[in-house]
Amino acid sequence: MDEKIIIENVCQEKGVKILDNISAKVYDGEIFSIFGPSGSGKTTLLRLINRLDEKTSGHIYLDGVDIDEMDVITLRRRVGMVFQLPALLPGKVYQNILFGPGLFDRSKRDDTALALRYLKLVGLDEELLDRDGETLSVGQQQRVSIARALANEPGVILMDEPTSALDLTATLKIEELIKRLNRELKVTIVIVTHNIEQAVRVSDRSMLIVRGRKIEEGKTKDMLKNPKEELTEEFISGHLEEVR
Amino acid sequence: MELMEYQGLVLAYFLILTAIFVSMHQKAGLEKQLFYGSIRAFVQLMVMGYLLLFIFNLKEFHYLILTLLIMAVVSGQMSAKRGEGVPDAFRIATGGIIIGSSVSLGILVAFGIIETEPRFIIPLGGMIVGNSMYASSLSLNRISSELKARRMEIEVALSLGATSRQAADRSLRETVKSAMIPSIDSMRTVGLIHLPGMMSGLLLAGASPIEAVKFQLIVVYMLTSAVSITCMCVSLFAYRKFFTKNHQLVFISSPDLSNRKGRMSKSQK
Numbered sequence: 001m002d003e004k005i006i007i008e009n010v011c012q013e014k015g016v017k018i019l020d021n022i023s024a025k026v027y028d029g030e031i032f033s034i035f036g037p038s039g040s041g042k043t044t045l046l047r048l049i050n051r052l053d054e055k056t057s058g059h060i061y062l063d064g065v066d067i068d069e070m071d072v073i074t075l076r077r078r079v080g081m082v083f084q085l086p087a088l089l090p091g092k093v094y095q096n097i098l099f100g101p102g103l104f105d106r107s108k109r110d111d112t113a114l115a116l117r118y119l120k121l122v123g124l125d126e127e128l129l130d131r132d133g134e135t136l137s138v139g140q141q142q143r144v145s146i147a148r149a150l151a152n153e154p155g156v157i158l159m160d161e162p163t164s165a166l167d168l169t170a171t172l173k174i175e176e177l178i179k180r181l182n183r184e185l186k187v188t189i190v191i192v193t194h195n196i197e198q199a200v201r202v203s204d205r206s207m208l209i210v211r212g213r214k215i216e217e218g219k220t221k222d223m224l225k226n227p228k229e230e231l232t233e234e235f236i237s238g239h240l241e242e243v244r
Numbered sequence: 245m246e247l248m249e250y251q252g253l254v255l256a257y258f259l260i261l262t263a264i265f266v267s268m269h270q271k272a273g274l275e276k277q278l279f280y281g282s283i284r285a286f287v288q289l290m291v292m293g294y295l296l297l298f299i300f301n302l303k304e305f306h307y308l309i310l311t312l313l314i315m316a317v318v319s320g321q322m323s324a325k326r327g328e329g330v331p332d333a334f335r336i337a338t339g340g341i342i343i344g345s346s347v348s349l350g351i352l353v354a355f356g357i358i359e360t361e362p363r364f365i366i367p368l369g370g371m372i373v374g375n376s377m378y379a380s381s382l383s384l385n386r387i388s389s390e391l392k393a394r395r396m397e398i399e400v401a402l403s404l405g406a407t408s409r410q411a412a413d414r415s416l417r418e419t420v421k422s423a424m425i426p427s428i429d430s431m432r433t434v435g436l437i438h439l440p441g442m443m444s445g446l447l448l449a450g451a452s453p454i455e456a457v458k459f460q461l462i463v464v465y466m467l468t469s470a471v472s473i474t475c476m477c478v479s480l481f482a483y484r485k486f487f488t489k490n491h492q493l494v495f496i497s498s499p500d501l502s503n504r505k506g507r508m509s510k511s512q513k
């Protein structure tokens with residue numbers, strides 16, 4: 001398997017040390033989860049991968065190319081992002097989905113056929129296309145924001161706790177969707193979660209970070225069954241919360 | 245001007261005495277403020293009068309420009325106070341005011357609509373600069389609160405491959421809109437709800453109503469143009485301060501930005 005993303009000695013500091021020398025590999029076509037207690041630096045790391053923030057030191061490679069050498073707009077089109085809260089842009093659902101493509105090709109701003117394709121891909125009904133984003137349920141909104149990220153045809157999608165605003169039923173459905181998209185579109189997915197069960201349900205491989213340090217990386221099921229580190233064990237048994 | 249002998253001025257001061265009387269009678273306790281306020285108004289306006297007399301006598305064009313520039317810098321400073329939280333607010337405000345004012349005043353002069361005489365340029369320039377300052381303050385204030393409020397929306401747009409400019413588009417639009425509405429409103433109501441001070445002045449000075457109206461119209465158009473150019477420039481200069489060259493939104497509360505602000509206010513002193 002090819003390496004899609006290589007994270008190499010990444011540090012992030014903003015007055016305090018937030019990420020301390022993180023290295024990891026995400027392989028092409030897999031679902032990789034980053035889990036850890038609240039405040040451990042998961043969101044921070046994710047935001048470094050598409051350069052919404054600048055790291056203090058270290059390197060991140062996408063398909064073997066250092067992201068600092070790439071045009072940042074190109075990078076972000078290749079690495080989509082789904083935020084913790086859906087955050088739909090003001091306007092209709094189809095305008096949300098077409099926002100990315102429309103930035104580069106004006107004619108795509110009203111390409112409802114294109115929008116419909118992505119709407120269906122995330123399992124939403126056609127009649128939602130013309131609805132105002134605000135009138136959707138949170139679960140539906142999160143699906144729209146996934147469709148919106150997909151519409152750029154990225155090779156990677158970063159998801160920051162995409163189900164934290166949802167109840168269990170909706171969460172499980174979104175997890176199914178994530179797995180299906182990964183399978184059908186061969187898109188690599190990096191998902192942040194503070195929930196170990198979710199990591200087990202969706203991801204092939206995982207990494208645990210605590211207080212900005214990587215504790216362990218490996219096959220999610222192995223990590224759960226035979227944790228190599230004491231902190232991993234602690235986290236699994238639920239004794240590791242709010243470490244900052 | 246016979247109307248304004250100093251004798252008359254002294255007599256007019258009796259009007260303030262009536263206000264002081266009212267304050268005493270109603271136990272409003274404003275006597276002191278009224279007294280000092282009236283003296284202050286007297287001093288300020290007299291100083292202004294002699295200053296204008298001095299400037300009007302400087303027939304050289306570059307002194308005129310210098311005077312206008314000083315006005316712009318002073319109002320830039322005032323406006324920057326409204327733009328706390330915007331790095332480099334002083335330079336942004338001053339730049340916007342200078343551009344807005346000189347374009348609209350420049351057009352009037354270039355088309356020969358007004359003469360380059362101090363008695364035209366100075367009062368008109370003062371009005372333009374004043375209105376631009378107001379527009380600049382509104383813009384500075386609005387752009388930072390728009391960006392703050394739309395932080396999520398902006399980062400979503402950036403993550404989808406938008407440039408800073410594209411991501412800030414809606415914030416810019418709202419800012420320009422809100423900064424221009426007051427002058428559009430006053431353009432619509434001029435003559436209906438209020439007679440502008442300048443027009444009243446012309447009428448008092450003996451101009452025919454039609455002359456006064458024509459001049460007032462020029463002023464209204466000129467101010468509207470100055471205001472729109474200023475708020476466009478100020479918001480376009482200001483939004484950039486919230487983004488890095490790699491199209492990253494710099495959080496308003498982050499230490500980076502407050503450091504920059506700290507450094508700037510120090511260098512200003």
Ligand SMILES: Nc1ncnc2c1ncn2[C@@H]1O[C@H](COP(=O)(O)OP(=O)(O)OP(=O)(O)O)[C@@H](O)[C@H]1O
Pocket residue numbers: 014015016018036037038039040041042043044045194244495498499
């Ligand atoms: N701009 C910043 N300035 C200073 N500290 C920051 C900044 N951004 C994040 N941090 C700190 O970095 C740490 C990691 O934050 P981060 O949001 O990455 O955690 P997280 O693992 O995503 O937590 P959660 O599960 O609660 O979302 C926190 O202690 C946070 O307070």
Ligand SMILES: [Mg+2]
Pocket residue numbers: 042043044160
């Ligand atoms: Mg987080």
